[in-house]
Amino acid sequence: MTMEPLILPPVPGLRGIDVYEAHGGYGMLRKAIAMKPEEVTDEVKKSGLRGRGGACFPTGLKWTFMPKQTDKQKYLCVNGDESEPGTFKDRQIFELNPHLLIEGAVIAAYAMGVGTIYLYIRGEYNKWIAMVQKAVDEAYARGYCGESILGSAFSTSFTVHRGAGAYICGEESSLMNSIEGERGYPRVKPPFPAQFGLWGCPTTINNVETIANVPVILRLGWEAYSKIGHPKHPGPILVGVSGHVNNPGVFELPTGVLLTDIIHKYAGGVPGNKKIKAVIPGGSSTMILRGEALEGVTMDAEGLKAAGSSVGTAGLIVMDEDTDLIRVLTRIAGFYHHESCGQCTPCREGTGWMHKILKRFERCEATTADLDLLLEVANNIEGNTICALGDAAAWPVQSMIKRFREEFEKRVKPTLVIASGTPVIASGAPVIASGGGAYGATTTKQSGLPVVIASGAAGATKQSG
Amino acid sequence: MFSEVSLKKIEELKKRYPRPQPVVLAALWMWQEEHGWISREGMVEVARLLGIPEHHVYGVVSFYTMFNSTPVGRHKIEVCTNVSCMLRNSDRIVRHIQDSLKVGVGGTTPDGRFTLVEAECLGSCGTAPMMQVGDEYYENLDEAKVDAILSSLK
Numbered sequence: 001m002t003m004e005p006l007i008l009p010p011v012p013g014l015r016g017i018d019v020y021e022a023h024g025g026y027g028m029l030r031k032a033i034a035m036k037p038e039e040v041t042d043e044v045k046k047s048g049l050r051g052r053g054g055a056c057f058p059t060g061l062k063w064t065f066m067p068k069q070t071d072k073q074k075y076l077c078v079n080g081d082e083s084e085p086g087t088f089k090d091r092q093i094f095e096l097n098p099h100l101l102i103e104g105a106v107i108a109a110y111a112m113g114v115g116t117i118y119l120y121i122r123g124e125y126n127k128w129i130a131m132v133q134k135a136v137d138e139a140y141a142r143g144y145c146g147e148s149i150l151g152s153a154f155s156t157s158f159t160v161h162r163g164a165g166a167y168i169c170g171e172e173s174s175l176m177n178s179i180e181g182e183r184g185y186p187r188v189k190p191p192f193p194a195q196f197g198l199w200g201c202p203t204t205i206n207n208v209e210t211i212a213n214v215p216v217i218l219r220l221g222w223e224a225y226s227k228i229g230h231p232k233h234p235g236p237i238l239v240g241v242s243g244h245v246n247n248p249g250v251f252e253l254p255t256g257v258l259l260t261d262i263i264h265k266y267a268g269g270v271p272g273n274k275k276i277k278a279v280i281p282g283g284s285s286t287m288i289l290r291g292e293a294l295e296g297v298t299m300d301a302e303g304l305k306a307a308g309s310s311v312g313t314a315g316l317i318v319m320d321e322d323t324d325l326i327r328v329l330t331r332i333a334g335f336y337h338h339e340s341c342g343q344c345t346p347c348r349e350g351t352g353w354m355h356k357i358l359k360r361f362e363r364c365e366a367t368t369a370d371l372d373l374l375l376e377v378a379n380n381i382e383g384n385t386i387c388a389l390g391d392a393a394a395w396p397v398q399s400m401i402k403r404f405r406e407e408f409e410k411r412v413k414p415t416l417v418i419a420s421g422t423p424v425i426a427s428g429a430p431v432i433a434s435g436g437g438a439y440g441a442t443t444t445k446q447s448g449l450p451v452v453i454a455s456g457a458a459g460a461t462k463q464s465g
Numbered sequence: 466m467f468s469e470v471s472l473k474k475i476e477e478l479k480k481r482y483p484r485p486q487p488v489v490l491a492a493l494w495m496w497q498e499e500h501g502w503i504s505r506e507g508m509v510e511v512a513r514l515l516g517i518p519e520h521h522v523y524g525v526v527s528f529y530t531m532f533n534s535t536p537v538g539r540h541k542i543e544v545c546t547n548v549s550c551m552l553r554n555s556d557r558i559v560r561h562i563q564d565s566l567k568v569g570v571g572g573t574t575p576d577g578r579f580t581l582v583e584a585e586c587l588g589s590c591g592t593a594p595m596m597q598v599g600d601e602y603y604e605n606l607d608e609a610k611v612d613a614i615l616s617s618l619k
């Protein structure tokens with residue numbers, strides 16, 4: 001399964017507009033503008049391109065949600081917030097091929113009749129923002145952005161908008177609030193952005209890599225594009241590999257590539273030839289898989305769904321046999337707690353609880369009841385929140401408990417012994433208030449740890465949580 | 466006060482949006498770049514320039530983690546400790562910096578040169594462990610590399 005790199009071709013100096021043009025750059029914009037907007041959308045639709053921002057939503061279909069007749073401004077937001085742990089692919093596009101992104105965005109704007117493009121880039125990427133801004137200036141200077149593009153009646157502006165540090169701003173409605181100069185709180189949906197987006201106007205949000213695929217589709221034609229990789233999720237995909245591999249990095253591969261090939265053929269295998277204990281296939285929000293269960297699993301929406309996970313951002317994190325998975329999960333839980341915007345009680349409180357409980361496991365101070373509680377908290381977050389950050393926080397916990405239960409059991413505190421010698425089963429098992437929406441009620445607060453009078457086991461003096 | 470250059474940039478940016486408020490992030494960035502952190506004075510000034518309430522600017526500053534609402538050292542060292550970096554021993558990097566600078570996480574050295582913080586994933590997981598200082602990314606770190614970087618930052 002080989003493929004010429006289409007998104008990140010190894011052409012020296014491609015970041016500059018002269019080299020980009022010399023390699024056919026902006027030819028697809030020219031081609032698009034000679035087509036009808038609907039024909040462009042149709043091409044993208046038939047290509048089978050699905051969003052690379054995490055949810056794999058069909059891109060052409062999303063574009064058709066934009067109203068054709070409207071007296072409102074229409075907007076395209078290109079999502080370069082890239083803050084999902086384990087994800088570092090969009091940065092490669094900013095650095096190596098920013099004009100492909102700009103060309104794709106202007107084509108998308110043309111297809112949807114959009115007059116204003118905002119490219120939102122996370123604040124930490126200031127160096128890359130400068131690279132992209134330079135490319136945007138070049139594109140303006142040559143008439144690929146701005147008024148009457150390539151002498152046509154079509155005009156669209158292109159503005160780079162710098163974020164300021166908040167994972168949640170990658171969520172599409174939060175991103176729009178952030179562009180509006182608000183705090184980055186997600187909005188309740190519906191209404192959906194295509195009806196009521198930026199300033200209440202029709203808006204489409206697409207990931208950076210998704211947009212970079214658009215000129216490629218026009219160049220190859222939808223038919224040839226749809227034959228790359230997995231038929232139900234075709235195209236090149238930027239797979240970022242990190243963790244315990246010899247050769248980490250971003251690899252452009254056809255979808256449908258075997259995870260084991262990604263790890264061994266491209267990322268150079270595991271240092272010291274150690275066994276793989278686990279992988280997180282698509283950024284920290286996706287469900288963890290056991291190392292023994294990787295045979296035959298492919299990097300595409302269908303393959304990972306069948307394996308009980310998802311593609312997410314294709315940020316593959318590899319963990320060798322010596323990895324302390326409880327520590328990994330505790331760190332992930334801490335991340336979601338830190339990044340929760342606090343609007344929904346299940347997410348705000350639940351992420352904090354999960355982190356706290358996991359810290360008890362990390363210190364071997366948890367009880368078996370803590371495991372049930374942990375799962376119950378995760379289950380109560382999932383599906384009960386305004387945005388998908390809640391789910392993203394629940395899935396790693398749920399999947400770790402399901403697939404690595406023994407790791408938790410190993411960390412349960414040994415049976416405690418009262419001075420008299422009577423063994424005590426961890427009583428005081430935490431009680432979660434039942435009946436929906438009880439999160440945060442003071443009655444649900446629990447210590448989680450039985451009171452220890454004297455203990456044969458270590459750690460009795462430590463505070464819980 | 467904003468520099469003339471920034472004032473001009475803010476005016477230019479306002480044309481990019483249907484109303485002035487979206488420029489709040491960019492304006493705060495400019496203030497922070499000029500002053501190192503965002504004081505009350507900065508927020509008042511941004512609010513005035515954009516014609517938005519002061520409390521709104523304050524709300525924005527407090528929401529986004531990259532805005533410093535208190536003074537920080539000349540160099541803010543942000544070590545990523547999220548999963549991919551953790552798997553590649555970012556904790557050792559944090560400890561090493563703590564030991565060399567004699568400062569805890571969240572602290573600033575007495576000479577005001579460095580502030581040390583732990584960061585969430587910075588999009589550099591393939592070159593872990595890593596840290597960011599100012600706009601610069603320092604990747605594939607080890608102790609010796611950290612020493613060289615720290616001594617180069619005056």
Ligand SMILES: Cc1cc2nc3c(=O)[nH]c(=O)nc-3n(C[C@H](O)[C@H](O)[C@H](O)COP(=O)(O)O)c2cc1C
Binds near residue numbers: 050059082170
């Ligand atoms: C908490 C959270 C964070 C997200 N972060 C990003 C991000 O950094 N970049 C991104 O493209 N999409 C992110 N998404 C997904 C976006 O909401 C949206 O689905 C995506 O940008 C759509 O683009 P696509 O259809 O091209 O994939 C995030 C979603 C959630 C719930």
Ligand code: SF4
Binds near residue numbers: 340343388
């Ligand atoms: S799910 Fe979490 S991050 Fe999303 S809106 Fe609710 S509180 Fe905020």
Ligand code: FES
Binds near residue numbers: 550586595
């Ligand atoms: S986990 Fe450290 S940069 Fe991504």
